[in-house]
Amino acid sequence: MHESSTWLTFEHGERKVIHVAKSQHLEWASGDSNYLCLFGYVFVDGCPADATELMSIFDLQEDLTQVYQRLSGQFWVLYVNQNRPVVLFNDQIGAKNCYFHETENALFFSNCLKDIKLHEDTNLQVNHQALYNYIYFHCIPSPTTIYELTSKLEPGKAVLFDSINGKTTELLYSPIFASSINNQKQAQEECLEIVEDCVKRADFGKVGAFLSGGLDSSTVAGMLAKINKNKAKTFSIGFKVKGYDETEYALITAKHFDTQHEVLYLEPEEAAKKFVEVAQHFDEPFGNSSAMAAFFCAKYAKEKGIEVLLAGDGGDELFAGNERYAKQKVFELYNRLPSFMGNVLNNAFNNRLGRKIPGVQKVASYLEQARVKLPGRLQTHNFVNQMGAEAIYSEALLAGVDKHIPILQLEQRFNECKSNHPVDQMLFLDWKNTLADNDLVKVTKMCDLAGVEVRFPLLDKKLIDFSCKIPAETKLPGGELRDFYKKSCKGFLADETLNKSKHGFGLPFGAWMKENQQLKDITIEALASFKKRNIVKNSLIDTALNSHNTVHTSYYGELIWIMVVLELWLQKEEPDFKV
Known part of the structure; x- marks a missing residue:
């Protein structure tokens, strides 16, 4: 446990609700038969509110949707009442992470996944699907986490835990997007x-x-x-x-x-000194x-x-404000065509001969991408889609995962949007x-x-x-x-x-790794250890290192980074893990 962590336990029927949390940014209130934990800060009808005030509102109003419409801020809330299901929900954008884990006798909640892992009544095992998703997205999108049977609360959603109906999820925030403007x-x-x-x-x-x-x-x-x-x-x-x-x-x-x-x-030199600490601070790779x-x-x-x-x-x-929104609008022009016309164009240009003719190549490439429906088309340049899953992951890992999960997760979120306009859906x-x-x-x-x-x-x-x-x-x-x-x-x-053109706080890791010996040493040592875990193919690691040193420094530098930080995280949290 972290030094500043606290265990808060509350009975709910035959199960315990155990909240493991750091004290910072945390408030809680309790009564004879109810309990509310607030992590972050919340406004009710535009005014700041604390855990006690929020609990009194929930005690009087059972309709979560009605209460939720009055809330804003950056928070998640756990509400326990003996006469109702346990409810967990967060703000509209999911600014604060919340993890939860279920056992037969208890429910565990925390803003810190590592604290749940360290609780004496949990036994968390690395989730192979999460490893697949991590390489695909460079993070692990909710509700999946790095551990099996452990979830992250999705943004703008509620999870209700009921001894009778089990666990259910509700989308609390899915606004209507306007199609016209008056002034x-x-x-x-x-x-x-x-x-x-x-x-x-x-x-x-x-x-x-x-x-x-x-x-x-x-x-x-x-x-x-x-x-x-x-x-x-x-x-x-x-x-x-x-x-x-x-x-x-x-x-x-x-x-x-x-x-x-x-x-x-x-x-x-300064980045190298903190590289390992930064990689290991996250709750997940x-x-x-x-x-x-x-x-x-x-x-x-x-x-x-x-x-x-x-x-x-x-x-x-x-x-x-992202370039992909404008780019995808151009691809969507194809999908507005009558299907017969789209087929004619595709047959005429997107073929083996067309892809070899200068000038026609761009048309063929456009048609090939345009025929992929959103949101899958957004992943055209994804490492996994470019190289193929079989060229990246080990056979042992692929045997235990579903390669379709990443795109299915994207499609679910994409389709929850109450708009048919591709820009609204992408936003x-x-x-x-x-x-x-x-x-x-x-x-x-x-x-x-x-x-x-x-x-x-x-x-x-x-x-x-x-x-x-x-x-x-x-x-x-x-x-x-x-x-x-x-x-x-x-x-x-x-x-x-x-x-100005769009930019941000990028990191020149690929370039630095070529000139800084400490970064280079950390990278080489980490990747050598990573090979032994059998998550990806050794040939992928060798290709990434060789290509980074000869061509595509930035592109392969990013691939090297995601593998190195995964290895550094595993060294601290799961040192003995291998597929």
Whole structure:
């Protein structure tokens, strides 16, 4: 157990409900026959609420959907009442991770999976399917976890545990997406007002802001500067590697809003010293290579007296700022054609001869991709789809997994969206996969390691709801990414910020590994150990190392990273594991 962890046990019928949690960010309330745990922070009807107030609301109102409509914030809640099913639910975007594990006699809940594992009454075994999913996604999307019979709460959902009906899941947040707008100019003005209000609600404590210089972090930093009497404190991280350093854009925003700006230039030697600690801090294997940058930036802010950092995550997924949204709109043109016309085009161009003729090759490639339905088409360039599962995973691992699970999980989330517009559907999917399962985990866990709390004002329910009122074609007319949002920020953000290309806190791991001996040594040693676990084929590891040293440094650097951090995580948590 972690030193700051507590076991809270409550009887529910014949089973115990055991909540294992760190005390930080945790509140609980209890009565004669009920108990409520609140992790994070919550607003009821726009006003801050604590666990006691929330429990009194639930005691009076049995309809979870009605109560949920009144809640916002970044939280998860466990409510136990002797006369009702045990209920677990989280905020609309799933900003706070919650894990749960069932045994015959008990239910275990925690924000920390490692604490559940260490409880004396649990015996967790590594989930082979989770390993497959990890290589596929570079993380393990909910509800699957690295351990069998253990789950992660999916964003915007509730899980009810009933001794009679068993475990059931409800989708609590699936908003209606608008298809038209009455007054776009008025909506643009409202957008910026809502962003300001969301930043105000997150601005409590000793607060600073991440600042990469992109649209989202610049907006959050700018609003923090606007609402604070003292200079807002902002933090960036830079790299002395061509193509990775964007601190000049952060400086533009800092100067524009007159923030007290701090920049840390991260050297590979410093990254190497923390590489293992970063990889092992996550509850599960986690392969987003920008985690290192997030940690060092948060650590630097902590050293400057900051206790809370505001992050700009979410704007791209609310207002259509990722290149793939525009790209997929082009592919969707094919699917609007009458089926006979699509077949004619495919037969004429997408054939063995067409794929060899210069000029026709692009048409054949377009048709080949377009014929794959969303959301599967989003995975065209996935390592597993590019190389083939049989070329990546060991035969022993493949024998015990379902190769269709990753795409089935994507399809389920994609189809839960209450819109038929592909952009709306992709945005909704990204709330779950890109944000809840990946980016938010990265930032939250790295801030936790640095001793800083993080909040995501652009993922406030008020702004999410508002974004759904803006039609997809207004957010993304043609191929103009974030057109509505940029127009909303015109005059607030600097023109250079509005016109810059998208970037972020990337990590030049591939380039660093070539020049830094310590990183190279960690990598070679980790991959040598990884081979013995029989998760992937040895030939994949050899190919990745050879290709990284000769061609495609960045591409194979990413593949090497996800394997190395998996091995480092296993060394600490499951040292004896092998397939």
